[in-house]
Amino acid sequence: MNGWQTLFYKEVLRFWKVSFQTIAAPVLTAVLYMLIFGHVLENHVKVYDSVPYTAFLVPGLVMMSVLQNAFANSSSSLIQSKIMGNLVFVLLTPLSHWSWFFAYVASSMTRGLAVGCGVFLVTGWFTPLHYEAPLWILVFAVLGAALLGALGLVAGLWAEKFDQLAAFQNFVIVPMTFLSGVFYSIHSLPTFWQQLSHLNPFFYMIDGFRFGFFGQSDVSPWISLAVVGTALLLVSAATVKLLQSGYKIRN
Amino acid sequence: MPALSFQSVSKTYPAKPQGGASLKALDGVSFDIEEGEFFGLLGPNGAGKTTLISILAGLSRASSGRVLVHGHDVQIDYAQARRLLGVVPQELVFDPFFSVREALQIQSGYFGVKRNEDWIDELLSSLGLADKANANMRQLSGGMKRRVLVAQALVHKPRVIVLDEPTAGVDVELRQTLWQFIAKLNKQGHTVLLTTHYLEEAEALCGRLAMLKQGSVVALETTSELLKSASSNVLRFKVDAELPAELAAKARITGRIVQFPAQNAIEIEQYLAAVRQAGLKAEDVEIRKADLEDVFLQVMSGAAA
Numbered sequence: 001m002n003g004w005q006t007l008f009y010k011e012v013l014r015f016w017k018v019s020f021q022t023i024a025a026p027v028l029t030a031v032l033y034m035l036i037f038g039h040v041l042e043n044h045v046k047v048y049d050s051v052p053y054t055a056f057l058v059p060g061l062v063m064m065s066v067l068q069n070a071f072a073n074s075s076s077s078l079i080q081s082k083i084m085g086n087l088v089f090v091l092l093t094p095l096s097h098w099s100w101f102f103a104y105v106a107s108s109m110t111r112g113l114a115v116g117c118g119v120f121l122v123t124g125w126f127t128p129l130h131y132e133a134p135l136w137i138l139v140f141a142v143l144g145a146a147l148l149g150a151l152g153l154v155a156g157l158w159a160e161k162f163d164q165l166a167a168f169q170n171f172v173i174v175p176m177t178f179l180s181g182v183f184y185s186i187h188s189l190p191t192f193w194q195q196l197s198h199l200n201p202f203f204y205m206i207d208g209f210r211f212g213f214f215g216q217s218d219v220s221p222w223i224s225l226a227v228v229g230t231a232l233l234l235v236s237a238a239t240v241k242l243l244q245s246g247y248k249i250r251n
Numbered sequence: 252m253p254a255l256s257f258q259s260v261s262k263t264y265p266a267k268p269q270g271g272a273s274l275k276a277l278d279g280v281s282f283d284i285e286e287g288e289f290f291g292l293l294g295p296n297g298a299g300k301t302t303l304i305s306i307l308a309g310l311s312r313a314s315s316g317r318v319l320v321h322g323h324d325v326q327i328d329y330a331q332a333r334r335l336l337g338v339v340p341q342e343l344v345f346d347p348f349f350s351v352r353e354a355l356q357i358q359s360g361y362f363g364v365k366r367n368e369d370w371i372d373e374l375l376s377s378l379g380l381a382d383k384a385n386a387n388m389r390q391l392s393g394g395m396k397r398r399v400l401v402a403q404a405l406v407h408k409p410r411v412i413v414l415d416e417p418t419a420g421v422d423v424e425l426r427q428t429l430w431q432f433i434a435k436l437n438k439q440g441h442t443v444l445l446t447t448h449y450l451e452e453a454e455a456l457c458g459r460l461a462m463l464k465q466g467s468v469v470a471l472e473t474t475s476e477l478l479k480s481a482s483s484n485v486l487r488f489k490v491d492a493e494l495p496a497e498l499a500a501k502a503r504i505t506g507r508i509v510q511f512p513a514q515n516a517i518e519i520e521q522y523l524a525a526v527r528q529a530g531l532k533a534e535d536v537e538i539r540k541a542d543l544e545d546v547f548l549q550v551m552s553g554a555a556a
Contacts, residue, residue, distance in 0.1 A: 002360075084346070089358060
């Protein structure tokens with residue numbers, strides 16, 4: 001293995017060694033959401049006229065799990081290493097900022113997609129799903145995981161304490177995922193909230209992902225792709241710049 | 252070409268937003284270390300030793316000046332410089348997710364070293380870690396964790412080995428093991444840069460020394476030259492009461508033990524007479540040759556070099 005592959009391997013091994021916490025727990029959480037919301041709302045809500053609520057909910061939960069876990073992986077790994085001081089083992093190596101970026105983002109994607117697959121397998125068992133356009137499913141899962149992995153890297157670099165990271169997670173990431181249409185179609189919202197939702201990049205990830213299942217979505221998947229792709233490029237560029245400057249890690 | 256070259260290295264920490272002055276941790280530090288040297292960097296706490304090593308290792312950036320490792324600038328050509336460096340950090344850090352062997356394999360991988368098991372086994376046995384190879388890092392005692400830190404620094408066979416206070420809080424056995432191993436590597440041609448608070452270690456191991464005080468080099472000499480530059484003798488005795496102030500100012504006092512640097516017999520007589528006049532009784536009187544600690548104290552008080 002060369003340098004960045006080793007860092008990738010180390011990051012995957014790190015979450016794999018505690019997979020009960022990093023994979024099983026988020027899968028269970030998503031299943032609970034599905035059981036509770038599905039039970040309460042199944043007979044009250046129909047989406048796109050014909051899709052049963054639980055079938056609508058499942059892709060949203062899968063994508064939410066992918067996003068939250070991709071973010072959690074890079075951010076918690078970095079903050080732990082910073083606070084324990086063992087980030088020094090990576091800082092002393094010849095690894096370039098690109099190597100750091102690819103290793104941390106790829107390992108976060110691995111975790112996010114692993115959790116997503118877990119949620120998908122378990123929840124898919126409860127409700128029949130359609131796969132209108134599987135390529136879109138894959139594209140949005142991969143891009144969304146990469147975007148949140150990179151955001152996690154930024155948050156992990158920025159945060160100096162666990163509570164700063166928790167604040168970032170609880171006040172930015174969680175509200176943006178919850179308000180992005182995981183649990184509802186934004187067409188059911190009043191106009192003002194619909195327009196506000198269009199400013200949330202997370203909305204496009206989930207909407208585009210859902211298009212792959214139902215062939216229907218709130219906006220065209222091409223628009224979603226453009227928004228998510230642009231966001232990924234911008235966040236990646238910023239992340240690489242921070243890594244190159246040694247922001248908060250090289251004094 | 253020197254193994255390490257520090258060229259007018261300065262480091263200023265900016266003033267904190269909540270007040271306070273900016274701090275000049277290093278002020279134009281310049282010296283070279285030749286390939287194969289065993290070099291000691293000494294100085295009191297806060298003199299800038301760790302700052303200098305952090306800049307060398309790429310953990311921090313100099314405000315001005317530059318540092319070269321075998322001609323490679325640690326900022327511009329950092330990948331090549333870091334491949335040549337093996338740094339043992341001062342803090343006792345470890346990654347709780349991995350076993351000792353995993354930690355060493357991962358560290359090899361970062362440097363792109365493949366199939367490194369033979370060297371990893373040699374490191375484990377040379378540092379007395381062979382029976383801990385599969386233990387998780389969390390289960391190790393402090394001394395064992397320190398050994399792993401040394402092994403991690405050496406895993407890519409660096410030409411230059413940097414040890415930042417590697418024996419702080421370490422038992423006698425590990426010190427012996429560690430110094431034997433490092434001395435062996437030094438004999439094989441590896442350059443060693445050591446910072447330590449144990450001056451007898453520096454005296455025994457280092458061929459040449461630099462002393463830092465408040466961010467500047469105040470002495471840079473071979474160890475034997477430095478020892479020669481000190482007052483040649485030390486008068487040492489014990490007293491039960493406090494010395495008069497003007498005498499105490501010239502002495503090095505550790506509990507009951509009082510030591511005076513002295514050039515010749517006349518000075519020694521004068522000191523003993525002064526003690527007697529003060530109505531004190533000197534016990535266990537002896538005269539010994541000056542050691543590095545005496546030189547260090549003289550240099551730090553600005554009396555010599």
